[in-house]
Amino acid sequence: MRALTWQGKRDVRVDTVPDPVIRDGDDVIVRITTTGLCGSDLHLYEVLGAFLDPGDVLGHEPMGIVEEVGPEVTVLKRGDRVVIPFNISCGSCFMCGHGLHSQCETTQVREHGTGASLFGYTKLYGQVPGGQAEYLRVPFGDSLPIPVPEGPPDDRFVYLSDVLPTAWQAVAYAAIPPGGSVAVLGLGPIGDMSCRIAAHRGAGTVIGIDLVPERLERARRRGVHALDLKECDDLSDAVRSLTDGRGPDSVIDAVGLEAHGSRAAATAQGLTTLLPNALARPLMQHAGVDRLAALRTAIDLVRRGGTLSVSGVYGGAADPLPLLTMFDKQLTLRMGQANVLRWVDDILPLLTDGDPLGVDDFATHHLPLEQAPEAYAMFQKKQDGAVKVLFSP
Ligand SMILES: NC(=O)c1ccc[n+]([C@@H]2O[C@H](COP(=O)([O-])OP(=O)(O)OC[C@H]3O[C@@H](n4cnc5c(N)ncnc54)[C@H](O)[C@@H]3O)[C@@H](O)[C@H]2O)c1
Numbered sequence: 001m002r003a004l005t006w007q008g009k010r011d012v013r014v015d016t017v018p019d020p021v022i023r024d025g026d027d028v029i030v031r032i033t034t035t036g037l038c039g040s041d042l043h044l045y046e047v048l049g050a051f052l053d054p055g056d057v058l059g060h061e062p063m064g065i066v067e068e069v070g071p072e073v074t075v076l077k078r079g080d081r082v083v084i085p086f087n088i089s090c091g092s093c094f095m096c097g098h099g100l101h102s103q104c105e106t107t108q109v110r111e112h113g114t115g116a117s118l119f120g121y122t123k124l125y126g127q128v129p130g131g132q133a134e135y136l137r138v139p140f141g142d143s144l145p146i147p148v149p150e151g152p153p154d155d156r157f158v159y160l161s162d163v164l165p166t167a168w169q170a171v172a173y174a175a176i177p178p179g180g181s182v183a184v185l186g187l188g189p190i191g192d193m194s195c196r197i198a199a200h201r202g203a204g205t206v207i208g209i210d211l212v213p214e215r216l217e218r219a220r221r222r223g224v225h226a227l228d229l230k231e232c233d234d235l236s237d238a239v240r241s242l243t244d245g246r247g248p249d250s251v252i253d254a255v256g257l258e259a260h261g262s263r264a265a266a267t268a269q270g271l272t273t274l275l276p277n278a279l280a281r282p283l284m285q286h287a288g289v290d291r292l293a294a295l296r297t298a299i300d301l302v303r304r305g306g307t308l309s310v311s312g313v314y315g316g317a318a319d320p321l322p323l324l325t326m327f328d329k330q331l332t333l334r335m336g337q338a339n340v341l342r343w344v345d346d347i348l349p350l351l352t353d354g355d356p357l358g359v360d361d362f363a364t365h366h367l368p369l370e371q372a373p374e375a376y377a378m379f380q381k382k383q384d385g386a387v388k389v390l391f392s393p
């Protein structure tokens with residue numbers, strides 16, 4: 001089959017690789033019809049190379065049609081339409097039972113002390129072949145794939161794999177009081193969708209912050225107070241003036257470890273991509289090479305006693321946070337990979353009864369998978385208005 005493979009820093013290629021096969025009795029093989037490109041893929045493209053091998057298949061936002069089922073699968077059958085969550089969760093362990101699918105105890109990667117395995121996401125998360133491919137092997141075939149109805153186009157459902165549950169969790173963890181205020185840092189797919197969900201769920205004031213003009217404009221069109229980081233002399237002042245002088249009740253960080261605005265850490269990150277992997281890995285994991293600009297801004301902006309919700313992915317360990325300020329401001333902080341299956345029942349009604357979140361025209365680009373290498377470059381450089389790219393294998 002054809003699949004998008006990682007080869008090195010900023011080097012991905014569509015190659016012919018072996019077709020996946022049923023390995024366990026409850027596996028299913030899905031023929032992928034649509035598969036997303038995510039901000040998380042950009043971390044692999046740029047800074048997390050030490051945890052990948054050339055040839056690894058990327059992608060964790062796929063949907064498609066069940067092609068083959070293992071002998072123990074009873075719920076799904078060939079021909080069913082399904083979306084595949086990005087975290088690989090068994091559905092039956094203690095963590096899955098508590099709605100913490102991103103911590104699944106059956107698929108945790110104990111070797112690296114990390115949570116549930118993820119599709120297409122480095123050795124830290126199990127080095128499982130990903131879904132930017134023609135076919136995908138999916139374990140836990142009776143509980144992991146999300147069945148979706150026939151009818152609407154793939155765009156309606158594909159974001160159930162990641163964008164929708166991630167944004168939903170970001171908003172849930174932000175604990176915005178009814179009619180209250182939230183500032184969302186980063187207006188990529190995750191931040192944009194977080195703004196939409198926050199407004200849909202009753203936030204009174206939604207502020208979005210980014211530095212890419214068309215991303216700001218896109219949020220503005222949906223009623224968000226969009227602030228351009230580059231044009232605000234004093235962002236805190238600008239945000240406070242929209243929130244009774246106090247700052248928002250809640251702040252969502254939808255930026256993550258490659259935030260613009262921290263030069264020293266950018267240099268450290270750059271270094272890790274030049275070092276041999278054996279040296280780069282511990283540096284990446286333990287020496288705090290995250291660029292924390294967005295997280296620091298979030299801590300600064302939120303009102304005293306407010307809540308921070310972090311959905312942006314961070315990767316280092318040692319870079320100290322402004323703990324004095326966090327303690328002094330009495331903040332509540334929640335974070336983590338999205339527990340995809342936990343939120344599906346909340347989200348599905350918003351996809352089957354009209355399209356209140358505007359997912360049908362959320363994607364800016366629909367491309368054949370063969371054009372994925374160009375699309376990665378375009379999305380990273382934020383060229384051509386690219387916000388969300390969907391591939392057809
Ligand atoms: N928690 C999860 O389960 C989960 C799931 C998916 C994605 N993510 C993470 O969410 C983050 C966003 O993903 P995305 O797909 O929207 O990616 P993206 O890269 O398109 O979005 C990031 C946005 O942040 C903006 N930005 C950069 N520095 C900023 C700063 N200092 N202040 C404000 N904005 C800034 C960029 O211009 C960009 O628009 C990534 O870190 C991704 O890994 C987490």
Ligand SMILES: [Zn+2]
Binds near residue numbers: 038041060
């Ligand atoms: Zn994703």
Ligand SMILES: [Zn+2]
Binds near residue numbers: 092094096103107
């Ligand atoms: Zn589990």
